[in-house]
Amino acid sequence: MTIRRHGVTSRLLVPTVLLCSLAAQSPDSARQLAPAGRLRVVFLGGNPTQGRVDAKTGAVSGPVKELSEGLGKRLGVPVTISPQAGVPAILESLKAGTADIGFVAIDPTRAVDVDFSQPYLLGWSSYIVPVASALRSVKEVDRAGVRIAANAGDAPALFLARNLNAATLSPLNGPDEAVEALARGRIDAYATNRQRLSQIAAADPRFRVLDDNFFAVEQAIAVPKGRSAALHAVNEFLDAAKASGLVRGAIERAGLSGTVDVAPPRAK
Numbered sequence: 001m002t003i004r005r006h007g008v009t010s011r012l013l014v015p016t017v018l019l020c021s022l023a024a025q026s027p028d029s030a031r032q033l034a035p036a037g038r039l040r041v042v043f044l045g046g047n048p049t050q051g052r053v054d055a056k057t058g059a060v061s062g063p064v065k066e067l068s069e070g071l072g073k074r075l076g077v078p079v080t081i082s083p084q085a086g087v088p089a090i091l092e093s094l095k096a097g098t099a100d101i102g103f104v105a106i107d108p109t110r111a112v113d114v115d116f117s118q119p120y121l122l123g124w125s126s127y128i129v130p131v132a133s134a135l136r137s138v139k140e141v142d143r144a145g146v147r148i149a150a151n152a153g154d155a156p157a158l159f160l161a162r163n164l165n166a167a168t169l170s171p172l173n174g175p176d177e178a179v180e181a182l183a184r185g186r187i188d189a190y191a192t193n194r195q196r197l198s199q200i201a202a203a204d205p206r207f208r209v210l211d212d213n214f215f216a217v218e219q220a221i222a223v224p225k226g227r228s229a230a231l232h233a234v235n236e237f238l239d240a241a242k243a244s245g246l247v248r249g250a251i252e253r254a255g256l257s258g259t260v261d262v263a264p265p266r267a268k
Contacts, residue, residue: 030075032229034100038078041068042093043103045083046174048195049123049219049260050103053083063121064103066250067221071101071237087153094224101234105155106218114225117234119218119263120247125156126213127189128197130182131206138214141189142167149178150191155217160191175200182207193217194259218263239266 033039043050043064051062060081072079082099084090091113093099105123106116127148129135141148144166150157152171160169170187172178178190179200190197197209221238223230241247247262 029229029233030077032227033071033223033233034075034077036100038080039068039072039075040098040100041079041081041103042084042090042099042101043081044087044090045085047193048199048254049121049193049217049256051081051083052254062254063247063250063256066246066253067103067120067238067241068101070241070246071234074237074240075233090222094222097224100223100230102222103219104222106220107155107158109158110222114222115227115231117221117223117231118238118266119220120238120241121219121251122261122263123217123219124194124213124259124261125159125191125215125217126194126197127191127210128178128182128200128207129189129210131208133188133208135189136210138210138212141210141214146189147187148189148191149181149187151178154192156191156193156215159215159217179204179207195256198259216261219260235266 041064045053048062051060051064053060060083065081068079068081084093087104087110090099090102090104091110094102094114102114104110106119126138127135127141135141135146142164146167147170148160148164148167149170149172150160151174157169157171172181175192175196178187181187182190183206191214194209194213201207201209221234223234242262242265251257251260251262
């Protein structure tokens with residue numbers, strides 16, 4: 001399946017009048033979403049489409065920070081944001097009650113453990129290949145003899161495992177391992193989000209990113225399973241965050257334009 005990028009208009013500032021739609025929710029919403037009196041947020045610290053962690057200060061930036069703080073303000077509670085090393089850690093935090101919400105891509109296998117909000121962001125996924133590769137489009141990658149690798153447990157890997165017809169798929173443990181495997185000819189293509197791929201290609205002229213995409217990862221906010229009132233409050237916040245321009249502005253301020261897009265409004 002090929003999904004091409006959509007254009008992203010430039011709008012860095014959120015109109016003040018629209019921020020009114022992010023007004024405070026009821027005290028009951030705060031109790032449902034942040035029962036400890038503080039909104040405890042977890043996200044994938046190594047996923048730049050969600051946010052970045054400053055290596056020196058530990059400060060978090062990007063969409064996860066802006067949306068978490070926007071939700072905290074709406075609830076009237078302080079916010080704590082904690083990066084995690086992988087999706088299993090996020091799911092476990094929500095199941096154990098040590099986190100209230102988690103930023104994670106929607107996937108059917110994860111819905112067993114948590115409930116997902118509507119998507120707030122679409123993160124495009126493609127492949128990086130050696131510059132001399134004959135592969136030019138994502139359609140060409142899925143053919144017999146082509147060796148693909150993807151980060152174990154990531155949404156692109158889960159999607160490819162269900163949808164590849166002819167190519168072979170192998171798990172690996174991140175971009176560093178992928179670069180080495182590509183350079184040594186052990187794999188033909190590495191699949192992940194375009195932001196990661198763009199960073200690799202910019203830093204290493206041996207590789208190039210394909211122009212099109214095979215998948216749009218739906219980034220969402222997860223809540224503990226069965227917390228219907230909490231999920232409702234998150235969805236209402238995301239409705240307002242999309243309509244006000246908060247999500248689009250967060251994307252642009254993080255330098256993600258062209259690699260991700262605002263998810264469409266949810267059907268009501």
